[in-house]
Amino acid sequence: MNTLARKASKLTTMQTIPDTAAPAAPRTRSTKKVVLITLAVVLGCAGIAAATGAFWVKRTFYPxxxxxxxxxxxxxxxxxxxxxxxNNPAAVPPDEANRTLVxxxxxxxxxxxxxxxxxxxxxxxxxxxxxxxxxxxxxxxxxxx
Structure with a gap:
């Protein structure tokens, strides 16, 4: 009987289903986070545009x-x-009329x-x-x- 009890305990342990957590509610982004990300992107683009403009002005107007x-x-x-x-061209014979100076x-x-x-x-x-x-x-x- 001891053997049957071991087999039965193995079967019950393998058949138990672990408890799964309930699916979490979908996360919503806070308005503050969206505003901060948008502000960071806009300021980054403005910084790149300002640096490019300064480089162009320096190169164009102050070379x-x-x-x-x-x-x-x-x-x-x-x-x-x-x-x-x-500076001192000599008379050119007619057969050498097409001379080239590079x-x-x-x-x-x-x-x-x-x-x-x-x-x-x-x-x-x-x-x-x-x-x-x-x-x-x-x-x-x-x-x-």
Missing amino acids: SAMTPVSLTATEQAEFDSKLQAL INERELNAYLAQQQLGESVQVKFGEGQVSAAVIFTAPEDFPVM
Whole structure:
């Protein structure tokens, strides 16, 4: 009988259903929490917009000086020979009428630096285009629209 009692106790312990808690009522968000989250998002977006605007104003209206280009000795010698060919053109035989002199962006910016314009003028070459950036200080009585 002892064996039957053990089997019966095992069956009853396995068949007992554990008590489950009643499902909790759905949580509602408090109005205070919603207002605080909304306020945090709005202030975060306003902060990002203010920082972006300040960066744009500083970069547009108060730019830093450009870095002048300086050539190495070999580049300078090559550029000087190109300038000499431009300044002292010789008579061109008819069979060599289509001569080309190539001046690259670096040489042109170095020339501008030699002319004391390196911190305020910068030239860039693109595919079929030339662009220039100029920084100048406008006088106080300069008309601004």
